Amino acid sequence: MTSDAFDVVIVGAGVIGHSIAYQLKNAEPSLNVAVLGDPMNSLMASRAAAGMLAPYCECDHADRFFRFCRESLDKFPSFIEELTGVSGVGIHLSMAGSLMPASSVGDQWDERLRFFREENIPHEVWPVSRVRSQLPDLAPDCGEVIWVGEGQVNNRQLHDALVTGSHRRGVQVFNKNATGFQRYSNRIHAAVTDSGEIRGKQFVVAAGSWSQQIGKVLEVSMPLKPIKGQMCRVSVEDGRLDFTIHGMNTYVAPWREGNGFVVGSTMEDRGFNSSVEADVIQGLINRASGILPCLKEAPLIESWTGLRPAAEDLMPIMGSSGRYDNLFYSTGHYRNGILQTPHQADYMTACLLGTLKDPITEFSPDRYDL
Ligand SMILES: Cc1cc2nc3c(=O)[nH]c(=O)nc-3n(C[C@H](O)[C@H](O)[C@H](O)COP(=O)(O)OP(=O)(O)OC[C@H]3O[C@@H](n4cnc5c(N)ncnc54)[C@H](O)[C@@H]3O)c2cc1C
Numbered sequence: 001m002t003s004d005a006f007d008v009v010i011v012g013a014g015v016i017g018h019s020i021a022y023q024l025k026n027a028e029p030s031l032n033v034a035v036l037g038d039p040m041n042s043l044m045a046s047r048a049a050a051g052m053l054a055p056y057c058e059c060d061h062a063d064r065f066f067r068f069c070r071e072s073l074d075k076f077p078s079f080i081e082e083l084t085g086v087s088g089v090g091i092h093l094s095m096a097g098s099l100m101p102a103s104s105v106g107d108q109w110d111e112r113l114r115f116f117r118e119e120n121i122p123h124e125v126w127p128v129s130r131v132r133s134q135l136p137d138l139a140p141d142c143g144e145v146i147w148v149g150e151g152q153v154n155n156r157q158l159h160d161a162l163v164t165g166s167h168r169r170g171v172q173v174f175n176k177n178a179t180g181f182q183r184y185s186n187r188i189h190a191a192v193t194d195s196g197e198i199r200g201k202q203f204v205v206a207a208g209s210w211s212q213q214i215g216k217v218l219e220v221s222m223p224l225k226p227i228k229g230q231m232c233r234v235s236v237e238d239g240r241l242d243f244t245i246h247g248m249n250t251y252v253a254p255w256r257e258g259n260g261f262v263v264g265s266t267m268e269d270r271g272f273n274s275s276v277e278a279d280v281i282q283g284l285i286n287r288a289s290g291i292l293p294c295l296k297e298a299p300l301i302e303s304w305t306g307l308r309p310a311a312e313d314l315m316p317i318m319g320s321s322g323r324y325d326n327l328f329y330s331t332g333h334y335r336n337g338i339l340q341t342p343h344q345a346d347y348m349t350a351c352l353l354g355t356l357k358d359p360i361t362e363f364s365p366d367r368y369d370l
Contacts, residue, residue, distance in 0.1 A: 004199070010203075011204065013175075015159050016206045016344060019345035028353060029169070048307075049306065050253040052150075055070045055073050055336070055339060056070075063362070068340065068360065072343035076151060089164050093151065093152075095151040096242045097147050099145045102145065103139070105146070126145050131143075153338065155338045178214065179193060187325050188326055188327055208331060209309040211331040212224045223311060225271070228305055230304070231284070231304060232284060234285065242254065250284065251265070252288050261295065276304060276305050285298075309333060318331075322370065323370060330348045
């Protein structure tokens with residue numbers, strides 16, 4: 001297989017790669033865009049995530065990363081509406097918000113409230129009386145809770161919709177991994193797969209935790225590694241809880257539509273280890289049961305492992321390469337890649353079209369000499 005040259009070849013078939021392809025075709029329908037990647041990759045973060053859209057509970061200082069995540073949250077409702085229309089795939093999105101029980105927040109309580117107030121983050125403190133009447137399933141010792149105005153999306157449906165949506169917009173999808181690149185001097189000419197080469201004018205590395213390996217092939221040293229997360233989903237009827245719960249070292253995300261609750265997650269620096277350990281999963285359920293006791297007896301539906309792509313400074317790596325004239329990166333989205341998907345897709349589209357007005361230096365590939 002040797003293709004005619006695509007305008008853009010995106011290496012990576014998760015939410016990041018597909019959302020770039022999808023938005024690029026929207027902005028410039030005449031472009032020939034290709035996405036490469038193994039769709040069955042069982043460790044792919046995009047299908048392993050809980051789908052929390054949580055810039056507020058996950059951040060505690062208002063840096064550029066926080067602002068980027070916040071801007072992405074704001075884009076979610078219209079992004080999902082349009083994507084559903086284009087793809088025909090239903091995507092469950094909830095903007096009901098998140099809860100932080102006092103028993104989990106502990107001595108960070110005042111600090112969290114101060115941050116939410118200072119940053120104008122939508123939030124409320126619900127007294128115990130309201131918690132008991134509105135959230136009878138919460139453990140009695142949870143105390144008051146902070147409600148925070150953020151969201152949650154079914155990330156598997158999001159990924160399905162992006163794959164279908166990009167295909168419908170005319171993106172060519174190759175279910176193949178890149179094993180190498182043809183390059184001369186500071187230009188890349190083709191991605192090499194085991195069944196031939198895919199030629200392109202511009203290339204994007206969007207291969208999540210595997211981006212570092214691609215970097216190696218390109219002779220750049222990318223300080224990025226996988227952070228393993230084990231997670232599970234249990235059967236709990238819809239309506240028991242409408243909010244995502246953030247506890248200390250645990251979270252619970254209702255997936256609704258009869259899909260039960262997702263309980264997460266570990267953070268393990270163990271390379272590409274793919275094991276799912278029954279005792280670890282039980283530990284997650286035990287911890288979460290401290291907040292939501294009905295989880296203790298809830299039937300386990302499935303458990304899994306996924307890999308979060310983490311750069312050394314835990315910031316995304318987005319923008320153009322300083323080493324190759326026609327190479328771009330969008331990787332390192334770590335714990336918040338689902339949340340960052342729409343804004344990242346717009347950012348990378350502008351980057352690829354040469355219309356980006358304000359490159360974010362904190363995210364620049366230049367910081368790692370890439
Ligand atoms: C357990 C867990 C829970 C999470 N929870 C949340 C959450 O609640 N909210 C949130 O916002 N984020 C969450 N995340 C993070 C989020 O899932 C990731 O940041 C995001 O999915 C990264 O997407 P990606 O497309 O870059 O990577 P991936 O989804 O990992 O996709 C990488 C793609 O690259 C492909 N690839 C690899 N090698 C090659 C190659 N050589 N050639 C071509 N293609 C290749 C793979 O097959 C795959 O398609 C979670 C992650 C995990 C693991």
